[in-house]
Amino acid sequence: MDSSFSSPRNDSFPAGLRVLVVDDDPTWLKILEKMLKKCSYEVTTCGLARDALNLLREKKDGYDIVVSDVNMPDMDGFKLLEHVGLEMDLPVIMMSVDGETSRVMKGVQHGACDYLLKPIRMKELRNIWQHVFRKKIHEIRDIESHESIEGIQLIRNGSDQYDEGYFFSAEDLASSRKRKDVDSKYDDKDFSDCSSTKKARVVWSVDLHQKFVKAVHQIGFDKVGPKKILDLMNVPWLTRENVASHLQKYRLYLSRLQKENDIKSSFGGTKHSDYSSKDLQGILSVQNSINIQQNDVAHGSYRFSGNNLVAQNADPKSNEGDIKGIVSEPVAEPKKGTTGNIPDSQKTRSSQMDFNSSYAETKKGLVGNVPDSQKIRSSQMRVNHSFASVESEVNLTAFDSTIPATYSWNQIQLEKEHKPLIQLNNGFSKPLLPGPQHHFQADQLQSIPSISSRPSIPGGDVTGSSKSKPSYSEYTNHHGSRVSPTISPTISATDSFPGQTKSCVVDHQVSETISTSTSNMKNQGINLSTDLESAHRNLILGSTSPFASLDDEFQICWYQGDCYGMNLELQNVEFSEYTDPTHVTEVPAHLYDALRFEYPCDPSEYSVLDQGLFIA
């Protein structure tokens, strides 16, 4: 394998596509390697899922796509799928000799781009590049939709960019970390020429997101605006458009959390747990909402895969736990688990998780939100079904706060379509974002039957929080009820998640995410507490405690980004206490269906949402 970040396929895409094949069967591994080489792809093989994850983590941009078998001894293929989606946001293709519908569905729900049956044919492998391409296109579109006019140019130039390997390097442009040598030429273009057709895609790293959240808190949720945030963040290469787009995502995320909370509360069924976990994942997937769209509902739910998660929300206590977790996380990881929302106990959690997870996923290892994610997941599941792209792990749960973007998009969608379904409940805590609407997200978890109700939330929730700062709080509040709406930082969400997370994590190997989320949560909790009002503080504190143990572990892991697989399992257990399974409630059928719809990334929809969510 050559250097990770160069874009090997510059001119002859898809030739040179960097594929990572994971299969415990040595015979198949060899055959696939040969077949992929014949397609002119660059192949790396792995016999173990753990090894694959390590490889992926070591070289964050070293691969374009992952092809993995479903049945592996050390780790369930679906878990790997989740991890990859959450942490690396890469397209993953599943393979199996078993073509049973339920299995295939599970794969799709977990975020798989495709599911191939063994024996695999050459032509099937030849076409895998389309998944990579599609993702890039969506990312571009997502950026564009966030950034109005300039975005359009991107799309037009999308193909050009792509040919030039732009896509592949785009993500790093903003962070300008890895591709300096190879893509420096692109960098120049992107940074200096904002209105040019090629727009660099800003990678919202944890640090960056943290700065963002901090700025938002400082300004005050109600008054926040891209320009103000940009000034406060003091990041030279960041543009107002980047911030605006991120802000939008954040808001969406928060509202999604709220929705989840709503859904959760309304459903309170265990059935949904299955869904929820998946949803959460999807929701959390930070990847842009577009991704979500693309992935479909199925994908979305994939993330959490922890059935338990969903169920957990039912427990208000757990919410607290979640919230705490969430709170800490969001702070810590902007990207990852922006869980910031602290939905009402359960709801928030789930939404948070979703947010975080989705966020994290997109951004790489969201992890943070583990606890919330569980909840979120469940609610998300429903909500997110359509959003999917959950792919990654749990990350979401922990962080919630930062993932607004992806989530919100989904929410919007849902709302539009299914208004009556989810009641976003009034509890929506407004996300930290300035507009009142933002709060939705946190509470999504709550009873969400009416997803569409989102908009209704904002009005109500914002109230609680006098502090607009902690984004987390907003999220957590929503949770169904009652938690002081705006203020409850995501922490509450985390509460609910912990329990969930655990299941999620455990099931999905999200250990990493969880660890991160935990750490994040912790951090976040700490940060938030300072900002939050005492009410929230309590929540945070409350929730943090159970997580404390987790946090420590996670923190270590998470920040380093290498903490994988920590004892999340253990921690998850703790979480489970908190999670409120009931919240996870089953998503009503119709809701679910709604969720499954894939929402096209349509700017108009955004605007609708925008109006709903963003006051400004």
Next chain:
Amino acid sequence: MDRNQLQRQVALKRSSLFEQQFLDSQQFVQLEDLEDDANPNFVEEIVTLFYKDSARLFQKIEQTMQSRSIDFGKLDDYMHQFKGSSSSIGAIKVKNECSQFKEFCSAGNAEGCFWAFQRVKQEHHTLRIQLESYFQLRKQAGLVRRV
């Protein structure tokens, strides 16, 4: 026997493997297509690898079946793995026996499993003999490229 005759024999042998459902022609042909200068004996390498790996799986299956209380879930897992592996070379008969075995597994029928496993091993062995003779013929006919 001259070269042409040998080559004809190889072709016949190959066809019969397909006709008798030992091997799935589609998969096998695909493997053959992967042979090139870098891997002139790719198919044989794959088959060798398959047999080596299946020995390992068989051992696991046998161990599991010998325990006092059989863990059917595990058995099913191992057989699933083996099934996937055998699909790599397109072993049809073997795969069918695997499915049979899995059915007994889900039913928790230990005796059925034992019986089905014997059949799996039998087909597995028969195929091996067939393939070995096929590869031997190929070498003789000079169809195997030497690097």
